[in-house]
Amino acid sequence: QRDFAKEHIFLSKLLNVSLEPPTADVKDFVDGMKSKGASLNLRTELVSDVLEAKLSARHLLAERLKYCLECWKRCRDARNDSHRYSPLLMQQLPEVQKMTVDYAALSFATAEMFNLDPVPDDQAAAMLRALLEKRELPTAFLIRLADTEAVEDRVADIFGPLLVEVCQRLKGRNLAQPRSEDVGLLAAICSRDRGQDGNMMGSPALQKLLVTLPVFRPPQPGPAFQQPGSQQPIRGIHLQTESLLGWLLAPTSIDSALYKEQSARQTHFQSLPAFPTQLGSRMELLTGAVISEVQDPTKKVLDALLRSGPAAQEQVLLWFGAVITGSEARTKEANILGQ
Numbered sequence: 001q002r003d004f005a006k007e008h009i010f011l012s013k014l015l016n017v018s019l020e021p022p023t024a025d026v027k028d029f030v031d032g033m034k035s036k037g038a039s040l041n042l043r044t045e046l047v048s049d050v051l052e053a054k055l056s057a058r059h060l061l062a063e064r065l066k067y068c069l070e071c072w073k074r075c076r077d078a079r080n081d082s083h084r085y086s087p088l089l090m091q092q093l094p095e096v097q098k099m100t101v102d103y104a105a106l107s108f109a110t111a112e113m114f115n116l117d118p119v120p121d122d123q124a125a126a127m128l129r130a131l132l133e134k135r136e137l138p139t140a141f142l143i144r145l146a147d148t149e150a151v152e153d154r155v156a157d158i159f160g161p162l163l164v165e166v167c168q169r170l171k172g173r174n175l176a177q178p179r180s181e182d183v184g185l186l187a188a189i190c191s192r193d194r195g196q197d198g199n200m201m202g203s204p205a206l207q208k209l210l211v212t213l214p215v216f217r218p219p220q221p222g223p224a225f226q227q228p229g230s231q232q233p234i235r236g237i238h239l240q241t242e243s244l245l246g247w248l249l250a251p252t253s254i255d256s257a258l259y260k261e262q263s264a265r266q267t268h269f270q271s272l273p274a275f276p277t278q279l280g281s282r283m284e285l286l287t288g289a290v291i292s293e294v295q296d297p298t299k300k301v302l303d304a305l306l307r308s309g310p311a312a313q314e315q316v317l318l319w320f321g322a323v324i325t326g327s328e329a330r331t332k333e334a335n336i337l338g339q
Helices: 004-015 026-035 044-056 061-080 089-110 120-135 139-146 155-166 182-188 204-208 235-242 244-249 256-262 263-268 280-306 310-326 328-336
Strands: none
Touching: 004 044, 004 089, 026 044, 026 280, 044 061, 061 089, 061 120, 061 139, 089 120, 120 155, 139 155, 139 182, 139 204, 155 182, 155 204, 182 204, 182 280, 204 235, 204 310, 235 244, 235 280, 235 310, 244 280, 244 310, 256 263, 280 310, 310 328
């Protein structure tokens, strides 16, 4: 049986709201409840009304997103401390947390419902990028935000710039600079695992968007990637150095020609004696472990994209096909030179 007193205290904490006395942002809501003779006890059924009142009082998009994020984080913390609350309260928590994300999306996708000025997509995109840059945008919140109905038709405009920025930060990725945080974000977005609630932990909407971005399969290269003595650009090396999958797959222990001082050879083996030693064997094992650690998230991204549907699968296979066929000339030269 629901304990409405405990539910009121619990929801007041999650939503950071006071009804007695009412804070200024919920005064109209409280007056409406009093006019109906309703009890001033918060219940799960009233969460949407409180969120609407709170967001309507915040004219800046940054303030609205900040409030929803804080509520979402308090829900997350309550879930982590579930032993402190009754099972009935924990059963209501997922719905409350979902509403904080839904209303965050509504706060910029349909700001008019809060009697506020419309928010252009580029402004919403810039705000999300700024939050991500300041590490104030949890990955789980971002994933759920992109899959809300409110932004269903605007995912590319709102989340595309953020994804492009994350992808471009992987350029130059190697064993010395694996850019693990950004790869981890992509791995989380592409995850096919399911959480305790049975829902997919990744974002189908962002997975579909990812393979359509120019950074996934960039346009044909210019003169900088042209084969010497030929009018044909080197498509293979262009994809390896200028596209998302190329950056993800880049880390290798055979990288001396590319990274010089940051190469695996310089980092792990330069100070070793010429002849094999026990220390050399240890460094070899260490390098192998580093390679595995760096490559595992990449495998998860590729595996998830190949399983996410025919469109993504086709784009991944086309990328590999273009790399193979686009590297044919270089492969012939390497065979002639005995490499």
